[in-house]
Amino acid sequence: MSLCIAILSMSRLKKLNKSLKSYKENGLLDMADEKIIYFNKITNKDKEIAKKYGFKVLGDTKNIGVGKALIKLFEASTSKYIIFLENDWELIEDTNITKNVIETSITLLDENKVHYILYRHNKNPGKPFYIKHVINTFIKSNGVITEEIKSNWEIVRKVCRCHWFRNSVNFNNGLNAIVKPIKEYPGWYTSTNKYCSYTNNPYICNRVWWLNHLKNQNNVEGRGSEVNVQKHWYHKMDFKVGLNNGLFRHQ
Numbered sequence: 001m002s003l004c005i006a007i008l009s010m011s012r013l014k015k016l017n018k019s020l021k022s023y024k025e026n027g028l029l030d031m032a033d034e035k036i037i038y039f040n041k042i043t044n045k046d047k048e049i050a051k052k053y054g055f056k057v058l059g060d061t062k063n064i065g066v067g068k069a070l071i072k073l074f075e076a077s078t079s080k081y082i083i084f085l086e087n088d089w090e091l092i093e094d095t096n097i098t099k100n101v102i103e104t105s106i107t108l109l110d111e112n113k114v115h116y117i118l119y120r121h122n123k124n125p126g127k128p129f130y131i132k133h134v135i136n137t138f139i140k141s142n143g144v145i146t147e148e149i150k151s152n153w154e155i156v157r158k159v160c161r162c163h164w165f166r167n168s169v170n171f172n173n174g175l176n177a178i179v180k181p182i183k184e185y186p187g188w189y190t191s192t193n194k195y196c197s198y199t200n201n202p203y204i205c206n207r208v209w210w211l212n213h214l215k216n217q218n219n220v221e222g223r224g225s226e227v228n229v230q231k232h233w234y235h236k237m238d239f240k241v242g243l244n245n246g247l248f249r250h251q
Contacts, residue, residue, distance in 0.1 A: 001106060004034035004079035004207070005055075008069050008200075009087035010041050013049060015251050016087040020053045027095030029053065031102060034079050038069045066200065067218035074210055081106055083119070083204045089248040092121060101247055104185060105204050108242055113182060114190055115213075116205035117242030126250030179243065189243040196241040198234040202248045213237070 005028065009016050023029050035055040039046045042059030050057045058076055060069075074082060083102075091098065105117045120126075178195050182188040217234075 001031070001033070001103070002080035003032045003102070003106075004036060004077040004082045005029070005032045005085065006073040006077060006082050007037040007055070007085045007087060008066065008073065009037055009039050009046065010063060012087055013045055017049055018251065019085070019087060019090050020049070020055075022091040024053060026091045026093065026098055028083075028091055028098055031099060032079075032083075034077055036073060036076055038073045038076075040064060040069055070218050071215055074207055074215070077207055079207060081109065081204060082207045082210065083202065084200075085202050085248070086200060088251040089202050090126075090251055091247055092124060092249045093247050098247055101244060102204070104188065104244075105242065108182070108185065108188070109204070109206055113240065114242035115209060115239045116203050117244070118196065118199070119202035119204065119247045120199075121246035121249050123245070124249050125246070128250075182242075187244055191241045191243060193234055193237055193239040193241060196243075201250075202246075213239075 005023070007016075007019075020029075029035065035053070037046075037050045037055045037057060037059075039050075039057070039059035040063040042057075042061060046059065047057050056076070058072055070084075073084070093101070101119075108114050108117065179189045179191045182190060
């Protein structure tokens, strides 16, 4: 399916090993044509663990930052699609679910229904998780959580799990303004970059799309972090974001 697993890592070898072990046990490694890890402050132990799981190794003895490392990952790949992960994301769904999610994701990308798809798990996202902050910010600004939102809470969570909101989400706009179901694909939804802020949480996208739209933003000095990319540029764009139940939990 022309798929690359691209991982950004620095230190935290125990977490990286736990993540890679989960990818192997749940079949993700077998689904990929390419597997690449970029290490900031690379060490010999980094190289050993990457090779143990069949990953191509890239890296620098210095910390070149998130943005520039991301560019090196995406430019090194030759695959059509990339699943991007940092080293502390554990795959918590089994092989069948993982395969189904990835295959459906690629179909949605090919049909241009979405530009990228977020893979943080909806019900078991791990910590930190900022949904309470988003809700509390909204309530403090005299917002009211409507019955429509309350009765569709699991759907709203799919958007709210995307942290680092630039502004509080206006839940008064109604559920349909925040997230829309994809009728042909039950359990799948779309939102926009207005509600889903830029994140380095797990996602899948078309590699060329990323290079055309996100490379330059990540190449600016001081960018690459979630806050800085969206602050300067992201919310001015018009991106369709795909959402489902997700695959990965933050350790």
